[in-house]
Structure formats: C-alpha cells, structure tokens
Amino acid sequence: MTMYEIRIHSRGGQGGVTAARLLALSAVHDGKYATACPFYGAERRGAPVVSYVRIDDTPIRIYSQIKKPDMVVVLDASVMDVVDVLQGLKKGGKILVNSTHKKEFAGFSSSHVDLTGIALRENLVIAGSPILNTPVLGALAKTGIISVDSAKKSIREMFTDERNVRAAEAAYGEMNA
Amino acid sequence: MKKIATGNKAVAEAVKQVKPAVIAAYPITPQTEIVEQIAEFVSTGELNSRYIPVESEHSAMAACIGASITGVRTFTATSSHGLLYMHEMTNWAAGARLPVVMANVNRSIGPGWNIWAEHTDAMQERDTGWLQVYVSTVQEAYDATIMAFRIAEHNDVLLPVMVNLDGFTLSHIMQPLDTIEIGDFIPPMHLPHAIDPKNPAGYGGLTGPDQHFRFRWDIERSMRDSVKVIETTEKDFYQRFGRKYGFTEDYCCEDADVVVVSMGTLGKEAEVAIDILRKEGIKAGSMRLRWFRPFPQLNLMGKEVVVIDRDYSFGFGGILAKSIEARQKTDVYGVIAGLGGQEVTFEDIADFIRKRHIGQEFWFGVNDNV
Numbered sequence: 194m195t196m197y198e199i200r201i202h203s204r205g206g207q208g209g210v211t212a213a214r215l216l217a218l219s220a221v222h223d224g225k226y227a228t229a230c231p232f233y234g235a236e237r238r239g240a241p242v243v244s245y246v247r248i249d250d251t252p253i254r255i256y257s258q259i260k261k262p263d264m265v266v267v268l269d270a271s272v273m274d275v276v277d278v279l280q281g282l283k284k285g286g287k288i289l290v291n292s293t294h295k296k297e298f299a300g301f302s303s304s305h306v307d308l309t310g311i312a313l314r315e316n317l318v319i320a321g322s323p324i325l326n327t328p329v330l331g332a333l334a335k336t337g338i339i340s341v342d343s344a345k346k347s348i349r350e351m352f353t354d355e356r357n358v359r360a361a362e363a364a365y366g367e368m369n370a
Numbered sequence: 371m372k373k374i375a376t377g378n379k380a381v382a383e384a385v386k387q388v389k390p391a392v393i394a395a396y397p398i399t400p401q402t403e404i405v406e407q408i409a410e411f412v413s414t415g416e417l418n419s420r421y422i423p424v425e426s427e428h429s430a431m432a433a434c435i436g437a438s439i440t441g442v443r444t445f446t447a448t449s450s451h452g453l454l455y456m457h458e459m460t461n462w463a464a465g466a467r468l469p470v471v472m473a474n475v476n477r478s479i480g481p482g483w484n485i486w487a488e489h490t491d492a493m494q495e496r497d498t499g500w501l502q503v504y505v506s507t508v509q510e511a512y513d514a515t516i517m518a519f520r521i522a523e524h525n526d527v528l529l530p531v532m533v534n535l536d537g538f539t540l541s542h543i544m545q546p547l548d549t550i551e552i553g554d555f556i557p558p559m560h561l562p563h564a565i566d567p568k569n570p571a572g573y574g575g576l577t578g579p580d581q582h583f584r585f586r587w588d589i590e591r592s593m594r595d596s597v598k599v600i601e602t603t604e605k606d607f608y609q610r611f612g613r614k615y616g617f618t619e620d621y622c623c624e625d626a627d628v629v630v631v632s633m634g635t636l637g638k639e640a641e642v643a644i645d646i647l648r649k650e651g652i653k654a655g656s657m658r659l660r661w662f663r664p665f666p667q668l669n670l671m672g673k674e675v676v677v678i679d680r681d682y683s684f685g686f687g688g689i690l691a692k693s694i695e696a697r698q699k700t701d702v703y704g705v706i707a708g709l710g711g712q713e714v715t716f717e718d719i720a721d722f723i724r725k726r727h728i729g730q731e732f733w734f735g736v737n738d739n740v
Contacts, residue, residue, distance in 0.1 A: 214544050218374045221546050227374070229544040252507075254638040256539050257715040
C-alpha cells in the first residue's frame with residue numbers, strides 16, 4: 194500500500210489526539226508503520242483542533258503537515274460550521290462524521306456514526322463530555338484501515354475500562370456508509 | 371512489545387533503562403513531558419534515582435555537576451531559554467570533565483515568543499565542550515540517549531553529551547518504539563577524579579596562565595578521541611540491538627551530483643525530496659548530520675552542496691553551512707528554513723535543490739532576499 198493519510202477534526206478536550214494515538218497504535222499492531230502528529234497551535238479547550246495520522250508499510254519520513262488527506266474524520270460535526278474539513282481531501286477521499294444522520298459531500302465517499310450516542314449509552318462520560326476517541330476506533334476499523342483485533346488491543350492497552358471496547362464494537366456495527 | 375511513544379517519552383524510557391543516580395531538572399515547553407515522565411518513574415519506583423526538582427535550569431545543571439563529581443551517573447533535560455539559562459554551568463560541566471547527559475528539545479529563542487523547533491538554542495552551546503548529537507525519529511531519540519551515557523562516561527571522553535530532538539515535530543509526535551534491555555552495554559561509571567564525600571578534602575580550582583591552556587587542550591584532545599568512542603559505541607549497539615547509526619545518515623549520496631545536508635527531522639523529510647528528484651532524473655542525495663560536535667569529516671568531494679540551516683548566526687550565516695564551507699573548503703547553497711517551527715515540506719526541500727545557486731544564501735519564505 195502507499196501511504197495513507199488521515200486528518201482528525203475535533204475540539205480541544207474531546208480526545209482527538211488520543212484518537213490519533215490509538216489509530217497509530219492499531220496500525221502498528223497490524224504490522225505497519227505509523228506516525229501520529231497532534232498539531233500544536235493556540236490550543237485551548239473547545240477550540241477546533243486537528244491531529245494527523247500517517248500509515249504505511251515502510252518507516253514514515255515525513256514530518257510536515259498533511260495537506261492532501263485520504264480520509265477526514267470529524268469527531269464534532271459543529272466544527273464544520275467554522276472549519277473547511279474538506280480542505281485538500283483527495284478526490285474520492287473518505288469522510289467519516291460523528292452524526293446521527295448522513296451528510297452528503299459531493300465527490301467524496303461519506304459515512305456517519307453516532308459516536309456521541311454510543312458514548313452516552315455506555316456511560317462513557319468524563320466531566321460532562323462524552324468520550325469519542327475509543328468508539329471512533331471501531332468506526333475506523335469498519336472503514337478497513339485498521340483491523341478490529343488491533344483496534345480492541347490498542348484500546349485495552351491504554352484503557353482498563355471494558356466499556357471503551359464495547360463502544361468501539363458498537364460503532365463498528367452501527368457505522369453507515 | 372510493540373508500542374508507540376512520543377520523542378519525549380522515548381527519552382524518558384531510555385533514562386529508565388540507564389538508571390542515573392541523580393536526575394535534576396526544571397520543566398520547560400516542549401521538554402516538560404520528559405521530566406514529568408521521569409518523575410513518574412521515580413515516584414512509582416520503576417526508576418530508583420534521586421530526583422531533584424530544582425528552581426531553575428542553572429540549578430539543574432549545578433546539581434548534576436555536584437552529583438557527577440562524586441562519580442555517579444547524572445541526567446537532565448531542557449530546551450531553549452532553559453538551556454541558555456544554564457549556559458554558565460554547561461561550560462563548567464565540560465571544563466570539570468563531568469559526563470552529564472542532557473536531552474535538549476530544540477526550540478527557538480525569544481523574543482518574539484515562540485515554542486517551536488529551531489536549532490539555534492543548542493548551537494549557542496557549540497563551543498562549550500559538550501558533544502552534540504541530533505536525532506530524527508522517536509526510536510533514534512531512545513537509542514541515542516542510551517548511547518550518550520556510554521560515550522560521555524568513557525574514560526577517553528569524560529565530556530558531557532547533549533541529545534537534541536526537534537521541539538513538537540519530534541518531541542510530541544508518536545511513532546513506533548522498540549525498547550531494549552541494555553544489559554551490560556554501559557559499564558559502571560568510573561570517574562578517575564571523583565571526590566569522596568566520606569573523605570572530604572579541599573581542592574584549589576585555580577589554574578594560572580601556565581596551566582589553563584593545558585586543561586583546554588585536554589578537552590580538545592578528548593573531543594578528538596571521542597570520534598573513535600562514538601564509532602565503537604554505535605558499532606556495538608548495532609551488533610547487540612540491530613540498529614545502525616553513524617556520524618551521518620546518507621541517502622543516495624554515492625552517485626549524487628548534488629547533496630542536501632541537514633539535521634534533525636528535516637533530514638528525514640529530505641529523503642522524500644530525494645525520491646522525487648531521482649524520478650525527475652536529478653542525481654540528488656541527502657546527508658543527515660547526526661553529530662555536530664565533534665564535527666565529522668564529510669564525504670562531499672566533487673558534489674554540489676545544499677545546506678539547510680534551522681539556525682542562524684547573525685552577521686555571518688547559517689551555522690551548519692558555514693561549518694561545512696570551512697571544513698570542506700567549498701562553497702555551498704545555504705538555505706535558512708524551519709526557524710521557529712516554520713513548516714518545511716519535502717516539496718519545499720526538492721525545490722531548494724532544484725533552484726540552488728551555489729555560493730548564495732536563501733531565506734525560505736522571505737520575499738526581499740536576493
């Protein structure tokens with residue numbers, strides 16, 4: 194495979210960086226190389242932030258930001274009001290949105306899953322905020338970029354609470370293309 | 371076990387393996403994660419070191435000096451203004467021949483206030499007698515930190531070593547990390563001039579005009595001897611753990627007409643630029659300089675040279691470019707790029723090489739330079 198580049202949009206504090214880390218770790222468990230880059234700017238709680246993940250069969254030598262992602266993940270659909278999440282997305286690229294309903298993006302392959310609903314159902318809530326970074330891993334496994342086994346293994350390595358794995362399984366089952 | 375870690379965590383994991391007796395440090399962005407992680411290792415008992423949380427970087431280095439002179443292994447970490455603040459003591463560590471190891475997370479110097487990657491902080495320490503190595507991956511940050519202790523403490527060296535990693539670009543990104551059990555890779559530290567706190571004695575530190583130059587020469591002699599120690603250490607590391615390092619990492623240099631020289635993460639990004647140029651039929655190569663002190667002989671004979679400096683010496687030029695010009699007795703195309711974390715992509719680097727003007731200097735992103 195050629196290098197696969199993913200950009201994750203979220204708001205500060207929603208766990209976008211951890212999602213990137215879990216995704217990279219899953220790819221490593223799949224026997225691939227990966228780099229997760231949180232973009233550090235004027236980051237503050239609630240502000241739109243992005244993090245990046247690169248996955249490849251060979252060691253990754255690129256450190257600059259991803260300009261033309263193969264996939265965009267939107268953990269918080271409200272950032273789409275203030276950020277052009279499609280910027281640079283490759284023609285025919287994938288976009289995965291945390292949403293209860295499908296959003297159409299002309300020229301791109303769109304899928305959605307209600308990560309917030311899943312987190313609330315599993316009572317995965319910290320300081321009033323639903324946890325999105327573990328459920329999203331299930332949806333990412335569904336897209337085929339990582340295996341389900343590696344996704345679960347990565348979650349279990351970072352979190353002891355089995356609800357995180359159940360949430361990822363639910364997202365895997367409920368994602369709609 | 372397969373895991374991923376940030377550059378900072380990798381340094382902390384390496385320190386855990388090497389088990390310094392004393393760690394004294396003060397946090398500063400983007401280094402903080404190193405000292406936080408080490409403090410956690412110490413608090414959980416995973417690392418049985420004395421951790422001294424000091425009130426400044428000057429004190430951090432002073433504490434390492436005080437501990438090291440008793441003959442024990444020491445470590446600290448800093449960045450940017452923290453490094454500059456300990457400058458008096460970094461000179462002292464080298465002059466007193468103390469093998470302190472320090473991780474420096476390269477960050478620009480203010481003002482204007484900026485927390486992102488630049489090499490000028492470490493470059494301002496280049497004449498202190500510290501050995502300096504610059505790394506480009508999370509794995510290399512780990513491996514180089516381990517090797518730094520063996521090199522520093524070798525009795526042919528006995529000089530401090532600084533491991534440099536790019537702020538955020540490497541310190542905060544996550545990559546696969548293979549941790550090792552070092553076994554007897556690093557022998558117990560033996561400092562011939564160690565003092566014994568149980569048998570206190572008074573020493574005069576004064577060296578007169580008839581003596582001082584001898585101590586200076588002795589530093590230089592050890593700096594020259596360190597070349598062989600670095601080579602044997604990296605060779606032994608390769609034989610034991612399978613990962614190969616050298617003074618430079620050369621990529622497609624052998625038959626290259628033009629070679630781009632850089633340090634840190636830019637040196638990895640440059641390899642991707644070389645792949646692009648090779649497809650265009652341009653015979654280009656990349657040389658990533660790992661050791662800046664001692665400064666190695668570079669095999670650049672007969673090649674055009676493009677140097678990327680993530681640093682600058684005002685009124686003179688890019689520090690790496692000027693070093694190479696002096697050492698190789700050849701003109702280079704000096705590119706000043708990546709200051710204060712300025713984004714530099716492999717496409718930009720390919721462009722630097724395509725549009726090279728040997729003998730000139732180019733400030734990337736600045737419009738009025740000619």
